Amino acid sequence: MGTPDFAVPSLDILLENGYDIVGVITATDKWGGRGNKKRLESAVKKYALEKGLNILQPKNLKGAKFLKKLEALNADLQVVVAFRMLPEVVWNMPTHGTINLHGSLLPKYRGAAPIHWAVINGEKTTGVTSFKLKHEIDTGNMIFQEEIPIGADESTGEVHDRMMQVGAAIVLKTVKAIESGDYTPIAQNESLVSKAPKLTTEICELNFDQPVKKVHDFIRGLNPYPVAWTVLDGLKLKIYRSKIEKIEHQKALGTFISNQKNELKIACQDGFIHLLELQLQGRKKMDVKAFLNGYTIK
Numbered sequence: 001m002g003t004p005d006f007a008v009p010s011l012d013i014l015l016e017n018g019y020d021i022v023g024v025i026t027a028t029d030k031w032g033g034r035g036n037k038k039r040l041e042s043a044v045k046k047y048a049l050e051k052g053l054n055i056l057q058p059k060n061l062k063g064a065k066f067l068k069k070l071e072a073l074n075a076d077l078q079v080v081v082a083f084r085m086l087p088e089v090v091w092n093m094p095t096h097g098t099i100n101l102h103g104s105l106l107p108k109y110r111g112a113a114p115i116h117w118a119v120i121n122g123e124k125t126t127g128v129t130s131f132k133l134k135h136e137i138d139t140g141n142m143i144f145q146e147e148i149p150i151g152a153d154e155s156t157g158e159v160h161d162r163m164m165q166v167g168a169a170i171v172l173k174t175v176k177a178i179e180s181g182d183y184t185p186i187a188q189n190e191s192l193v194s195k196a197p198k199l200t201t202e203i204c205e206l207n208f209d210q211p212v213k214k215v216h217d218f219i220r221g222l223n224p225y226p227v228a229w230t231v232l233d234g235l236k237l238k239i240y241r242s243k244i245e246k247i248e249h250q251k252a253l254g255t256f257i258s259n260q261k262n263e264l265k266i267a268c269q270d271g272f273i274h275l276l277e278l279q280l281q282g283r284k285k286m287d288v289k290a291f292l293n294g295y296t297i298k
Contacts, residue, residue: 001024001078002026002083003027003042004044005164006082006103006163006167007044007081007164009164009165009168010167011047012047012168013168014171014172014175015051015053021053022054022075023053023055023056023073024048024055025070025083026048026055026057026083027042027084028057028058029041029042045057054073062089067090070093076096077095077097077098077099078090078093078094078099079099079101079171080098080099080100080133081101081167081171082101086133088135099171099174100130100138101128101170102131102138103115103126103128104126104127104129104196105126105127105128105129105145105147106138107189107192107193108192108194110137110139111137111195112198113197113198113199115156115159115163116156116199116221117221118159118196118221119150119155119156119217119221120222121221122213122214122217125148125150126147126150127146127148128146128163128167129142129145130145130174132185139188141187143177143183143185143186144183145170148163148166153220155240155241156220156221156222157223157224199226200226201226201229204222204228205229206218206228206229206230206239208253208266208267208269208273209253209254210269211268211269211270212244212245212269212270215268216244216273219239219240219241220241223240223241230254232256232280233297235281236280237278237279237280237281238279238285240277240278240279240285241277242275243276244271244274245265245274246271247272248270249271249272251267253267257272258292261289261292262288262292264278264288275288280295
């Protein structure tokens with residue numbers, strides 16, 4: 001059970017290791033492109049079609065028709081990677097229940113955006129956790145974890161791309177352990193819980209009244225999506241990449257400073273955040289030099 005790119009390596013590694021994938025459950029198709037005339041299939045569906053796998057795309061996970069089809073698959077185990085919340089009637093159906101792969105070292109960063117929040121908060125490490133599903137989201141007994149370093153300038157997208165490969169290996173290790181019965185479930189320590197809530201556009205607005213490192217971490221934590229933003233000359237300015245300049249200054253916080261050639265920076269508490277890759281409302285994403293070549297800061 002999965003939808004985006006993140007889930008594909010986990011499906012692939014199970015298939016490549018000889019496991020019988022009796023069904024692939026993924027999101028329903030969407031319509032997009034010009035005039036909403038292009039059918040958009042999930043990354044997991046595209047892979048499953050390529051491999052000739054049985055695909056189910058339920059709108060309602062509690063629907064009688066879907067539940068009947070799911071039960072008919074007679075699965076021993078369900079593997080969830082980046083999918084929706086499941087009702088108990090679904091996750092409790094197989095003999096060995098359902099396992100989930102989560103993009104953090106649980107119980108840290110429970111929720112919808114664990115990679116984003118780890119980067120935003122300036123963590124130096126994160127990881128993946130496999131665990132058994134139960135009622136409350138991301139609370140089940142853990143099976144395996146693996147730590148992953150986060151570089152000082154790495155974006156969420158870069159961590160995501162490395163994590164999905166590490167995660168796939170953990171999924172395979174977990175399935176093998178369940179198959180052999182050779183594992184000991186570990187309860188999560190509730191005193192160590194932190195949250196990773198869904199990110200909204202409002203949350204993504206930059207605040208320059210803080211240390212420059214926090215601003216930098218916020219920018220890379222929201223790259224490539226949903227992207228940190230501020231306002232320049234009355235227009236929304238998305239910022240994808242930045243670098244830090246720590247220096248004492250007397251500029252008002254949030255002031256834009258530019259040489260109109262190759263440098264555009266914003267004043268923060270203890271220095272300046274240099275914008276390296278950005279996108280002004282109504283324009284394409286570009287590096288700062290290309291941007292300043294065609295735009296004069298007002």
